[in-house]
Amino acid sequence: MIDVFSYVPAIVLLPFFSFLVALGVGKHLPKGGAFGGIAATAGSFLLSLWVLATVAGGEAANRTLYTWADAGGIGPTDIELSFGILIDPLSALMLVIVTLVALLVHVFSLGYMNDEGETGLPRYYAGLGLFSASMLGFVVADNLLMAFMFFELVGLCSYLLIGFHFREPGPPSAAKKAFLVTRFGDYFFLIGVVAVLATFGTAQFAGEGSFPALAEAALNGSGSVAWTPGGVELQTWLTVVGLLVLGGVVGKSAQFPLHTWLPDAMEGPTPVSALIHAATMVAAGVYLVARMYGFYALSPTALAIIAFIGGFTALFAATMGLVKDELKQVLAYSTISQYGYMMLALGAGGYVAAVFHLTTHAFFKALLFLGAGAVIIAMHHNEDMWDMGGLKSKMPVTYYTFLAGSLALAGIFPFAGFWSKDEILYEALVHGLNDPLLLGGYLMGLLAVPVTAFYTFRMVFLTFHGEPRSATARDPEPVRWNVKGPLTVLGVLAVVTGFINMVPVQKVLGVEGIDLLHLWLDNHWGGIDGLSSHHYADIGPYSSGYLVGGEVGTVLVGAAVSLGLALGGLLVAWRLYNVPSPTEHTAKLGGIKDVLYNNYYLDELQVWLAYRTEDVAGGANTFDQGIIDGVVNGVSSVSLFGGSRVRRLQSGVVSQYATLLTLGLVALLLALGVSGGWFL
Amino acid sequence: MTAVAASIPPQWYLLLATAVFCIGLFGVLTRNDALYFLMSVELMMNAANINFVAFALYYGDLTGQVFALFVIALAAAEVAIGIGIILVLYRNFGVTDVTVPTEMRW
Amino acid sequence: MMIEALIGFTFVAALLVLLAPDEWAGRLAFAFSLLPFAGALYLWSGFDGAGNALTGGDIAYATQIEWLEVGGRTVSWFVGVDGISLPLVVLTTFLVPLAIVSAWTPIDARQSQFYGLMLFMEANLLGVFTALDFFLWFVFWEAVLVPMYFLIGVWGGPRRKYAAIKFFVYTNAASLLMFIGFMSLTFALGDTQSFALPEITQAIASGGLETWFGISPDRIAMIAFVAMFAGFAVKVPIVPVHTWLPDAHVEAPTPVSVLLAGVLLKMGTYALLRFNFTMLPDQASALAVPIAAIAVISVIYGAMLALAQKDLKRIVAYSSVSSMGYVILGLVVFTEYGVGGATFQMVAHGLISGLMFMAVGVIYNATHTRMVGDMSGMADRMPVAVGILVAGAFGYMGLPLMAGFAGEFFIFVGSFSAPALPYAPLFTALAMFGIVIVAGYLLSAMQSTLFGPFELETDYEVGPAPFHDVAPLAVLLVAIIVLGVAPDIFFEMIRDAALPVVEGVTING
């Protein structure tokens, strides 16, 4: 029987080859190399499905394929830096998601880029190829260093793709911001990687010698670590390391306070936004935490901080989404908010819930972005929702799929988003009852629910309902199969994905075996020891507490509350905006409105910081030129001045020479005479 | 005669020679005229000669005496060349004052 | 005799090119410069060295011929390579042909002299990296300055005379300081009758230092260490003795900047590794904290200065100061990854900074300005060159799977938990912040010059760069990526040679 895992590298390399092809000979290919990319991602998708099937068949892989470098570190053994693959239920699932979304985005791009007559298509498809390749490499990474490397490459690709329209002023700036802000996070991530290597001598995710395993052993006293900084207690140090790595996560997954790059990133082509938000860059952060969850589970402090950041970001971003006028802006903030939920879940010990939401969100957010893309095509690249309206009848496919996505996003039963978000809130609740910080996160997450529903449907109504508010809206440009196709696929998924994990139903009705995702991530069909959800639960700090009516009651209450709130938000949006000619109601918000418009002035803050840094640099420059270099030049001018004094001795008058000569001789005589004591 | 010369303690010769030397030096330092300069130098050389002769006597070997003769001859040669140079100096600058030609300085 | 052949041929080639007519001096020089590269590859293919040349490892291609004897001490022609010097030899022979090609466009006067001097400098550089006798080494070390002086002074920019003299005098003063330091060291080694570096190193290691004119051995070693460190610091350069570098770089023509940043700076770090850290490891670890502090200051301060510059070349120049700081940090921590990474970083930075200077030069050839404010949207006119420049810039920012990341990461891994350096994690974390600042200024510079709508005050049309301008860039980029994906190409032999250095140190406390 052939070993599928030996083909895993191909999953990564196929898109990479499409990158090379598009870059090299793209201009000579039809559609600027698009087909190459489609073929490659399709191939990766099929391989991923095969891998998924194999994993379902009970196999898993954790192999080192290539040693990058190897030299003596601290502690008994060398530190080996290597590349490898780690295929377990989690990464297999992620592979499928990423390849699927990438494939659909490629297809959609045919409509969005080619049909719109964009230039530089080879560069675009090369970017997409590299982007997919990097993300896939990140997903299969078997150690933290490899993960970091591809994490960085993902950042590079986001830079290239966000800045695709480099001839305009906006995109390059947005690209720079995206890379810089995430780089700031990655700075801490890098320290984290180095710290992990220094502490454990390895960065492997899985296996006996993996760093989560070592950390666990060291904590329960059955093992020890290679190194800890002097005077720092192990538990504290592990927390610090975890938080350092978290820095990268906060940056890439656009969590507060490093979320500011994401809305700007909307400068990139819409399919790219779909890719970034749904399956690649932003997902990478959360995936990383899930990947090394066995490490975070050991540190209650880290978990609590993750949960709080998540909850806060969820609410915080949602509020900003309330007032945006551009279609993609609203979606951008919704992304930040949704990833906040995932972080909340991870922090709350809801490992499965987080992955679940990651999955569902990947589909419905990709759907929403592609739908938005379709609308933008129709609107001739005008994104202002106040110029839209009434598109419902003009573009039904887009409308219904978009609606499905929105319902999922808003968390309305029985769409995908409902199940995942409900489970997150449930986990946060049951664990939070014994943990105030977590409870805070839960409450913020809960508050975000109606807000989400509100801005989502504000968007839907403004875009599709009511009367057309502009000429283009009255006569939108039609879209072709290559746009509708992906929308349909994703629309279906947005509806059905939720059913892979119907925990509430199981809990209430007691039907066993319908919480497929739980079983899947619990190595029910096989996996790798130490990477299973129940193992995480065992080592995790949380115990469950229940409201009235025990577990079932809690489930029902929680679900009811969140659903109710969602519907509430939806109804408000209905009242306000589902009218023939809606008007702005932001005035009602009063002063808050400006704050929200300006994103709590966080961008201004960061710009201010950047300027201060430049001032410091300028000061340093002045100092360097003036003082340090001044000293150097000073030395030379001083010696020259000395020379011009010395030469004055040579007066040109010979009798003066005689005098000086005699004086010199006499001085010499006296000096030696006195020292030699001749005159005694 | 020799006895007389020998009966004088050597310090006196030293003092005499030194005195003559200093006189010559004084002349060198104070006179600006090339010729005076030259003469003063001659004086200094002769001071040396006094030493040679005197101490040749004191030590009772002839080396010093002979060397003194050498020195006189060399001094003469030096003067000859000196006069020649002073001559062209006069031709070019019209003076024998050594403080005048100061075209090259610093 | 391979090394002799290598150096000798390069000298001859330099002479021939000097005599060649200007028309085809450039082509000829390129053709000639390929042979040393081939030779270096041959050295590499047959490399059979093991361990560190100074601490008694097997030296590859070693030849030792007594040259002359002075003061009872023998000076000999003693050359050879080990895992530390061979990569630098390869780097040198690899960069020179590319630099020569990159000179075809900008150098339009007195070509034969220019290319002749380039080859002359290459020969001396090879000598610096292969010589194992102090005097021989010092001859080459100093002889590098002469061609450099002309290359900057004759073909440089407006303030070339100032820059050339500054470079010349500054670095010579440094070498003299170093010379005195080393000499007092050798004389304190009473019974070592030669200037062969291996002998001296091993004599010191075996406690051969004696009291010398009433100065205790420890103090002599410390004096020598400080004097040599100060001397080499100028060459590296390290803050605060770096100010000759930006002037030299800004005034020097592109190909000269390439070699200056690519190879000449490495002379300083190479010498630091050979002399200070291999010969006097204990003094080094005694001074670990101040040295590490200097390194970190160089990294951050240099990056801040780069942030403040408006001239693309100045930006890259200051960022070189910053990058060299990493190397110093890697050396002082005395771990395999640290020292090895530092050496690797020398090669990596040589390639990357070479690429950056070349790319800036290509843009300069077309625009005749390097000021950030003067142009924008260059990507629109010269896509390929700009594309490679962007790639190179990311390499400079330490993008994984490019050489720069490997070097820096090795250094960080080596230094973070280094027992030889107190507060190692703190120093490392501080130094790492450089990767954020470097991204800051490179991205800003690129955004305003390469992207946005095309603007440039010229009376002529700016088109794509000619092939022979872009080709070297592409070659360099490939090399950088290859080295980033498979660092073991060099790192294996480097760490083999670095291990004895690490073991040489006795960690106090």
Place this chain on the structure above:
Amino acid sequence: MVNTLPQVAALLPVFLLAFTGLALLLVDTISPDARSNTSMAVVGALGSLAALAASVWLVVSGTGSADTGGAITLFAEAIKVDTMALFFTAIFASVTALVVVAAHDYFHDHASPAAFYSLVVFAATGMALLAAANSLAVVFVALEMVSLPSYVLVAYLKQDRGSVEAGMKYFLVGALSSAIFLFGISLVYAATGSLLFAGVAEGIGSLAGLAGVAGLGIVMIVGGVAYKTASVPFHFWAPEAYEGAPAPVSAFLSSASKAAGFVVAFRLFTEAFPVGASLTAGIDWVLAFGVLAAVTMTLGNFAAAVQEEVKRMLAYSSIGHAGYVLIGVAALSQSGSANDAVMGAAMAHLLVYGFMNTGAFLFVAMAERWGVGRTFEDYAGLSRRAPVASVAMAVFMFSLAGLPPFAGFFSKYFLFMGAIDNGFLWLAAFGAVNSVISLYYYSRVVKALFIDDPASSSSLDAIDVRPTGLYAAVVFAAVATVLLLPGFGPVIETAEAAASALF
């Protein structure tokens, strides 16, 4: 083979030079017209080359060296031929040859060039004798034999005010110095009762209350030496003399005459006034030389750094180099292990200096021949029209500055090394600092030649002739300067052997 020849054969080079001088006079009397220039030059060159060959041959054959029965003393020990004497004779002869060849072009239109050659050769003879002197009497006589022709040579251009002024100053300072020198000798004689070095050394060993007299004498002798070597405080004549004199003469004085001064110093202060005896007698001339060396090199370099005229810069630089070489005497110590090393390095430096400095002055001579002017600005861009000569000049400059791959590097660094080895770190440090300064002004010349653009397009038109002799001399000097680096081994080893024979 020494055994096969009479002992006096050891003086062969001296005789050769003397005969050459006489022969020149003869030629001049046979054909006293200006056309004799060439024939004179040829004779002079051949004669000095013959002397060079002879001295080299004698050195190689080991005449007077320790392993062939030690030094050869002649004429009641008044003359002593040893390796050092021959070594320096070689220096004098080669410099003379260079100068003579160069002079042929320099004086191509001079009314009566004949006397010049004989004067140069006679001066050289005096130097050769000086190198072999073993008695204060011979020293003084030989010294005058060198000085008197030199005065005339400096003032040789009778119509040129500069030349005359230079001659006048040189002569007056020279006369004064030799008087002082002579008086010093007389005092030493008074104190020790002997003029032979051996006897003097003996006397120094047993001074009965006459330490003061001897001390005064020795210091005055130091003064005389300082004058010949153009060291502070007897250096004042040098800048003017070198600037005003015809460039070949400047070359001759600054190289050969200086070396002559040093050979005296080396012999006197090792054989007549040995370190140990002098120190026990309370006569610390080592300190005196140390101070002189430091002051001399500093003054010379600082002053040179701010000159406008290349020739005068070279004059000051040669003062600076005198300071370096003085280290060879100043870094001696009673118990020093490296006495021979440091003095040998000093000798080697003088040899190298003989080539590079002569070459530099001869380049100036060429510039004067072209009439391009004297200042740095006037030299701008010369390399465009005279590349070969300019490269040679660059070689001289870098070599003088002590940069590899030129001989000046080795000699200078062995000098500093020897000083460090003998514990005189401070002298080496002084030397190092000064080398940096010197680097600045030497590179100014190179900058003018290669980097600066000509003042005007026509400013280079002056370069219309290619003086063969000058070119030959300059190029030869340059080649020697370069080849002395790989070939430094025999030189330094001979020099050290010569030096070690003195202790």
